[in-house]
Amino acid sequence: NLKLDNLFKKKLIPRMTCTASKKLLRIMYKKKTNLCLAADLQNWTEVLEVARTLGPHICLLRTHIDTYNLENYYQVVEFRKHLKDLATKFDFMIMEDRKFADIGSTVQRQLTSKPFEIAQWADMVTVHGLPGPGVLQCFEGLENIAVVVIAEMSSTGNLGRKVSDYKHECLKITDGYDKIVAGFVSHSKIRVDRKDTFFLQFTPGVALNDYTGGDGLGQQYVYVDDAILDRGADVIIVGRGILKHGNENWREVAEEFQRNGWSALVQKLMN
Numbered sequence: 592n593l594k595l596d597n598l599f600k601k602k603l604i605p606r607m608t609c610t611a612s613k614k615l616l617r618i619m620y621k622k623k624t625n626l627c628l629a630a631d632l633q634n635w636t637e638v639l640e641v642a643r644t645l646g647p648h649i650c651l652l653r654t655h656i657d658t659y660n661l662e663n664y665y666q667v668v669e670f671r672k673h674l675k676d677l678a679t680k681f682d683f684m685i686m687e688d689r690k691f692a693d694i695g696s697t698v699q700r701q702l703t704s705k706p707f708e709i710a711q712w713a714d715m716v717t718v719h720g721l722p723g724p725g726v727l728q729c730f731e732g733l734e735n736i737a738v739v740v741i742a743e744m745s746s747t748g749n750l751g752r753k754v755s756d757y758k759h760e761c762l763k764i765t766d767g768y769d770k771i772v773a774g775f776v777s778h779s780k781i782r783v784d785r786k787d788t789f790f791l792q793f794t795p796g797v798a799l800n801d802y803t804g805g806d807g808l809g810q811q812y813v814y815v816d817d818a819i820l821d822r823g824a825d826v827i828i829v830g831r832g833i834l835k836h837g838n839e840n841w842r843e844v845a846e847e848f849q850r851n852g853w854s855a856l857v858q859k860l861m862n
């Protein structure tokens with residue numbers, strides 16, 4: 592519809608300074624999906640399988656490369672090559688959820704060192720705001736990789752929520768880094784329009800309405816509508832909500848997240 596087309600192409604996308612978030616929003620609009628798959632499977636060949644199966648339904652695939660059973664550097668290279676090929680084929684982006692939290696010079700080395708060489712293949716990477724602006728500064732000069740700052744975690748008792756205004760302090764350190772920062776991971780609303788810049792909010796801990804209870808290790812879940820309409824999510828990050836089902840059901844469940852997520856996002860943005 593024309594109003595939605597205008598909203599994305601004339602209002603939201605032009606207000607993004609970060610190339611990666613512009614690209615992500617274009618993909619979301621084109622594929623009508625705000626679903627990010629948290630590809631938390633142990634076997635790297637299964638990660639490729641889920642990427643192949645769900646590729647048409649996701650805008651973003653979130654990796655934890657250090658949790659896969661990659662045995663050597665050559666397997667890492669093979670894995671990332673196949674994953675990049677699938678990302679191109681199905682038009683999704685890749686976010687490595689590395690959650691960097693060190694001084695800039697260390698993070699710079701962590702980004703580039705073997706075996707993972709994250710800066711070479713990830714479109715985005717997560718960082719904690721805790722170290723301050725140095726954790727963002729170290730991305731200057733690195734091309735083709737953007738940062739997503741973790742402003743508020745989803746887990747029970749996380750310390751960020753106990754420190755007064757931690758979330759907004761995370762926002763403040765991104766001042767001057769609009770080109771590098773694609774957005775924020777947050778479990779509650781964080782949208783801030785700074786100098787007319789639009790950032791994306793990524794929200795993990797999302798489940799379908801059939802869900803009851805946590806995971807026993809502190810994860811807390813909210814429903815899709817709640818995440819988007821009440822908590823401000825633009826992109827929902829979903830792992831076990833899909834992967835706990837057998838691989839024959841992955842697609843069907845992902846489609847339900849896609850449908851619910853997209854309709855809630857359209858409802859939120861059009862209001």
Ligand code: 6AU
Nearest residue numbers: 629688743744745776795796829830831832
């Ligand atoms: O849907 P789940 O609970 O199976 O997986 C959620 C994924 C996990 C976490 O590592 C990640 O989202 N996550 C993050 C991220 C993405 O940074 C932050 C957070 O606060 N909570 C959280 O669950 O792979």
